[in-house]
Amino acid sequence: MALADHNITDKIDITDVTCPITFVKAKVAIEELEEGEILQIHLNHGEPLENVPRSLGEEGHEVLEKIDNGDGTWELIVRRGAD
Amino acid sequence: MNITVIIAASLRTFTNRTPEVRLQADTVREALQALTDEYPEAARGLYDENGDLRDFVSIYVGDRDIRSLKGLRTELQEGDEIYLIPAIAGGACESVISTERMKAVTIEEKEIRRYSNHLQLKELSIKGQKRIMAGHVLVAGIGALGGVVAERLAAAGVGTIGLADAETVTPESLQTQTIHSTRDVDRPRVSSAKDRLKKLNPQVTAVVHQEKLTADNIEDILADYDIVVDASDNFVSRYLINDACVLQEKPEVFGAMYQTEGYVTVLGGKDSPCLRCLYPSPPPVGIVPTCSASGVVNTLPGILGAMMATEVIKLLTGNGEPLIGRMLTVDIWNLRYHMVHTAKDSGCAVCGTSPSIRAVQDMDYEDFCGLREDPNEEPIGSIDPEELARRLENNEAITIVDVREPHERAIHKFPGTLIIPIGQLARRQKELDPGIDTVFVCKEGKRSILAIRTLREAGYTGPMLTLKGGFDAAAQIIFPNEGAWL
Ligand SMILES: [Zn+2]
Numbered sequence: 001m002a003l004a005d006h007n008i009t010d011k012i013d014i015t016d017v018t019c020p021i022t023f024v025k026a027k028v029a030i031e032e033l034e035e036g037e038i039l040q041i042h043l044n045h046g047e048p049l050e051n052v053p054r055s056l057g058e059e060g061h062e063v064l065e066k067i068d069n070g071d072g073t074w075e076l077i078v079r080r081g082a083d
Numbered sequence: 084m085n086i087t088v089i090i091a092a093s094l095r096t097f098t099n100r101t102p103e104v105r106l107q108a109d110t111v112r113e114a115l116q117a118l119t120d121e122y123p124e125a126a127r128g129l130y131d132e133n134g135d136l137r138d139f140v141s142i143y144v145g146d147r148d149i150r151s152l153k154g155l156r157t158e159l160q161e162g163d164e165i166y167l168i169p170a171i172a173g174g175a176c177e178s179v180i181s182t183e184r185m186k187a188v189t190i191e192e193k194e195i196r197r198y199s200n201h202l203q204l205k206e207l208s209i210k211g212q213k214r215i216m217a218g219h220v221l222v223a224g225i226g227a228l229g230g231v232v233a234e235r236l237a238a239a240g241v242g243t244i245g246l247a248d249a250e251t252v253t254p255e256s257l258q259t260q261t262i263h264s265t266r267d268v269d270r271p272r273v274s275s276a277k278d279r280l281k282k283l284n285p286q287v288t289a290v291v292h293q294e295k296l297t298a299d300n301i302e303d304i305l306a307d308y309d310i311v312v313d314a315s316d317n318f319v320s321r322y323l324i325n326d327a328c329v330l331q332e333k334p335e336v337f338g339a340m341y342q343t344e345g346y347v348t349v350l351g352g353k354d355s356p357c358l359r360c361l362y363p364s365p366p367p368v369g370i371v372p373t374c375s376a377s378g379v380v381n382t383l384p385g386i387l388g389a390m391m392a393t394e395v396i397k398l399l400t401g402n403g404e405p406l407i408g409r410m411l412t413v414d415i416w417n418l419r420y421h422m423v424h425t426a427k428d429s430g431c432a433v434c435g436t437s438p439s440i441r442a443v444q445d446m447d448y449e450d451f452c453g454l455r456e457d458p459n460e461e462p463i464g465s466i467d468p469e470e471l472a473r474r475l476e477n478n479e480a481i482t483i484v485d486v487r488e489p490h491e492r493a494i495h496k497f498p499g500t501l502i503i504p505i506g507q508l509a510r511r512q513k514e515l516d517p518g519i520d521t522v523f524v525c526k527e528g529k530r531s532i533l534a535i536r537t538l539r540e541a542g543y544t545g546p547m548l549t550l551k552g553g554f555d556a557a558a559q560i561i562f563p564n565e566g567a568w569l
Contacts, residue, residue: 020199020203021195021196021199023203024195024199024202025195027202027208027209028190028202028209032189
């Protein structure tokens with residue numbers, strides 16, 4: 001699947017911050033959405049790519065896809081879970 | 084086994100108000116049987132029509148609920164204490180902030196880093212932090228405890244923090260009241276505190292109430308707040324704040340300290356006892372030294388204040404186990420911590436089933452403590468300030484005794500007087516001349532009456548008078564030009 005296949009509700013960029021603010025920003029953004037809505041997260045390869053999807057998963061959200069931009073950054077596509 | 088059954092105040096209607104029953108039993112069931120044999124009414128309180136234990140009664144052996152032991156079959160040891168308490172105590176609470184108010188808050192970009200510790204924490208997270216930010220909390224008394232509470236709440240991001248206090252920063256504040264700095268001496272405590280909070284967290288709104296809380300203003304002041312923190316240091320304020328919180332159905336976080344000990348609890352909410360449930364009346368004047376007269380380890384307010392702020396955060400977010408129906412007592416010097424169960428009293432004057440207090444009123448503390456004139460007692464003579472001024476001008480032989488506490492005297496000095504606090508009067512009565520009038524002076528002319536009674540009881544027979552209205556009245560008359568008076 002590609003980016004265009006997702007009905008994105010909101011986007012955030014967390015490439016300018018490091019752990020734990022990466023996760024906190026993602027968490028704040030996704031909780032602003034309604035259940036089932038989609039958040040696109042622009043993030044760096046490495047530690048953020050390892051930790052942010054896992055932490056969001058633990059919070060009950062569903063990681064739909066990770067898309068490699070080929071420049072050291074990724075797009076994470078996450079569906080907002082229930083409260 | 085010798086067992087003591089301790090009955091919570093709200094259940095004592097079934098035991099003729101008896102708080103404690105000693106009996107013999109080997110199991111909890113036998114203990115309850117012995118109790119109901121002695122107090123048949125208690126059976127009605129403890130069991131339903133089917134003979135099952137009622138849900139609202141919790142039974143503890145020591146500090147353990149029998150439901151986590153073997154229930155009624157729980158075996159007892161010699162000397163065990165069984166506590167009967169209503170089950171409203173403890174447990175989670177509902178947030179005082181509605182979901183609508185929580186949702187109306189947005190966490191701005193710059194706030195994400197500032198509040199990241201709470202945002203990361205599973206116990207608080209985004210919704211918890213939003214509820215904190217939506218909260219309006221009044222801190223009454225900006226001294227040692229109130230200052231710590233206000234600082235922690237400001238750093239936490241509580242949206243609006245009210246600061247209610249009428250006093251100024253004094254040099255003796257500085258060791259315990261770290262919200263105020265050396266340069267703040269002589270400034271109103273609310274102004275100094277507001278500056279500090281603004282520096283700490285500009286996102287927070289600090290609202291100043293630079294006035295003494297009274298029956299006339301407390302209802303208006305409290306109306307805008309979700310939670311009230313009582314960090315005052317006197318019984319008049321504590322009972323006033325308690326009554327107002329009960330009447331407005333607001334939870335109150337209460338803290339108090341004495342030398343090396345402290346107490347923290349939540350009062351006045353739907354399920355909490357209020358101050359009058361726990362202590363229907365304050366201790367008599369002079370029995371318990373005021374905080375400022377007894378000293379305190381300067382680290383104690385840091386510990387207690389942080390605990391009080393934690394209770395506020397739990398109540399705002401509806402998380403954790405707040406001190407509802409429980410009081411934590413802390414002795415930091417000997418490192419003793421106790422959790423005491425507290426319970427609503429159905430006979431309470433303000434929150435009971437048929438309350439006698441239906442509106443806030445200023446309590447005449449001295450009156451409340453039984454200082455009212457006893458008709459059988461020899462009346463106490465008084466002198467008004469004009470008369471005293473005249474006699475002083477005529478150089479009449481007269482002794483004036485200032486019975487105020489040291490911290491009051493620093494502000495109003497009365498020249499040429501003996502200074503004897505009430506506690507020392509009996510011991511130092513020889514300093515008085517029974518051949519001439521002695522006039523006793525306090526702030527408002529009430530403790531001076533207590534002083535005269537104390538000396539009478541101690542056997543002093545010389546003529547004694549109380550200065551009517553105390554220093555507050557005399558200041559205007561005796562030395563009207565003396566700037567140092569007020
Ligand atoms: Zn009560």
